[in-house]
Amino acid sequence: MERHFRDSDELCKYVAGISDTVILSFSIGKDSIGAWLQMRKYFKRIVPYYFYLVPGLGFVETALKYYEGYFGTEIAQLPHPSLYRMLNNLVFQAPENCSAVEDAELEEHDYDNIVRTWKRDVGLGRDMFVAHGTRANDSLMRRTSVKKWGSLNPRRRTFMPIYDWNKARLKEFLIENNIKLAVDYEMFGRSFDGIDYRFLAPIRERFPADYKKILEYFPLAELEILRREWRERYYARKEG
Numbered sequence: 001m002e003r004h005f006r007d008s009d010e011l012c013k014y015v016a017g018i019s020d021t022v023i024l025s026f027s028i029g030k031d032s033i034g035a036w037l038q039m040r041k042y043f044k045r046i047v048p049y050y051f052y053l054v055p056g057l058g059f060v061e062t063a064l065k066y067y068e069g070y071f072g073t074e075i076a077q078l079p080h081p082s083l084y085r086m087l088n089n090l091v092f093q094a095p096e097n098c099s100a101v102e103d104a105e106l107e108e109h110d111y112d113n114i115v116r117t118w119k120r121d122v123g124l125g126r127d128m129f130v131a132h133g134t135r136a137n138d139s140l141m142r143r144t145s146v147k148k149w150g151s152l153n154p155r156r157r158t159f160m161p162i163y164d165w166n167k168a169r170l171k172e173f174l175i176e177n178n179i180k181l182a183v184d185y186e187m188f189g190r191s192f193d194g195i196d197y198r199f200l201a202p203i204r205e206r207f208p209a210d211y212k213k214i215l216e217y218f219p220l221a222e223l224e225i226l227r228r229e230w231r232e233r234y235y236a237r238k239e240g
Contacts, residue, residue: 001152001154002014002150002152003149003150003151003152003153003154004150004151005150005151005152007164008038008151008160008161008162008163008164008165011151011152011159011160011161011163012038012039012041012042012043012161013042014152015042015043015129015152015159015161016042016043018129019125019128019129020043020044020045021043021044021045021046021047021124021128022039022043022045022046022047022128022129022130022131023046023047023048023049023115023119023124023128023129023130023131024036024039024046024047024048024049024130024131024133025048025049025051025115025130025131025132025133026048026049026050026067026075026133027050027051027133027191027193028050028060028063028064028067028182028184028191028192029133029184029190029191030170030171030174030181030185030191031133031134031135031138031162031170032132032133033067033133033174033179033181034133034162034165034170034173034174035131035132035133035160035161035162036048036071036133037173037174037177037179038161038162038173039131039161040071046071046073047073047076047124048071048073048075048076049075049076049077049078049115049118050064050075050076050077050078051078051079051080051081051111051114052077052078052079052080052083053080053082053083053192053193053194053195054083054195054213054214054217054218055077055079056213057192057207057210057213057214058207058209058210058213059182059183059184059192059203059206059207059210060192062183063182063183063184064077066180066182070179076118076122078114078115078118079114081108081109081110081111081114083217084106084107084108084109085108086195086218087101087104087106087217088101088106088108091195091218092195092218092219092220092221092223092224093218093219093220094219094220097219112156115130127157128157129157129158129159130156130157130158130159131158131159131160131161132158132159132160133160133161133162134160134163135160135162135163135164135165135166135170136151136160136163136164137164137165137166137167146160146163151163151164183206187199187202187203187206188202195214195218195221195224196224197224197225197228200214200221200222200224200225201225201228204225
């Protein structure tokens, strides 16, 4: 099976020649949106899934509903591997919760294992390809990796349908297709993927109900904000 291709169009044609159905790892980010739009030209059926870091967040559900409406298909929601890992490591957990979390003995899985199990449960073929909206130009490390290993991984059955796109091409393509970016970009400048200060502070300000939901899973997450605010006040007094 080939790994290297002249461009992303040749890659998509190659994968479509193997199967007209493909899976998409959809992060709500602009790269995964571009990948979905690109693949519509080559595949009859695209089955997307989203990894949730905290279940039931309103601003995430709103975005998913928008993209489901735009593309006309349901987006499956799967637990992000980091969710169970953070719980098991007692990240931002109150002392009284620790024994309950430990007693639950939550089993941790990596991305591939979760997707593999989901494929089986919904009747998708084990060898069906999974697309990732990864662009080589995002970083030197990615560019080096794609150059060395290619844009298709035969063992993991993954590929990168827009691997050779730059930001300008992606932006132009999104505008041409009249598709909106999620509110994540207004708040964070990127898609939501963490519970550190960069994400918590904007969520607390704009979506307080979602902030409370995060605290249900990670009760001491507010310490992240308090620590930053205390530090800023400290240095402000010191400089003053």
